Amino acid sequence: QVPVVESGGGLVQPGGSLRLSCRFSVFSNRVMSWYRQAPGKERELVASITDDGAPTYGDSVKGRFTVSRDNVKNMMYLQMSSLQPDDTATYLCYHMGYWGQGTQVTVSS
Numbered sequence: 001q002v003p004v005v006e007s008g009g010g011l012v013q014p015g016g017s018l019r020l021s022c023r024f025s026v027f028s029n030r031v032m033s034w035y036r037q038a039p040g041k042e043r044e045l046v047a048s049i050t051d052d053g054a055p056t057y058g059d060s061v062k063g064r065f066t067v068s069r070d071n072v073k074n075m076m077y078l079q080m081s082s083l084q085p086d087d088t089a090t091y092l093c094y095h096m097g098y099w100g101q102g103t104q105v106t107v108s109s
Helices: none
Strands: 002-008 011-014 019-023 032-037 045-049 055-057 065-072 074-078 089-095 105-106
Touching: 002 089, 019 032, 019 089, 019 105, 032 074, 045 065, 045 074, 055 065, 074 089
Parallel strands: 011 105
Antiparallel strands: 002 019, 019 074, 032 045, 032 089, 045 055, 065 074, 089 105
């Protein structure tokens, strides 16, 4: 069973919204994180969330993205709004040393 699986990516117009999901088969009370990586750029921390739901965000997404987690369902979510072309990237989950394969988000008109 794959430890981490992301879903929910797709093509969206500028100003639109998407909700990404991350399912974990390994789970703990440690911090979970969303990262993103665009072609030619370094991997960037998008958001993290502690076991009790305290979030932190990268400066580029503050006020537009919201991270949440469901400790019963072993899931983490990323609600993205006011998306811009610069948000285009592969979005990846990280937890307990495991990375997912990523889900592609493309923002384009």
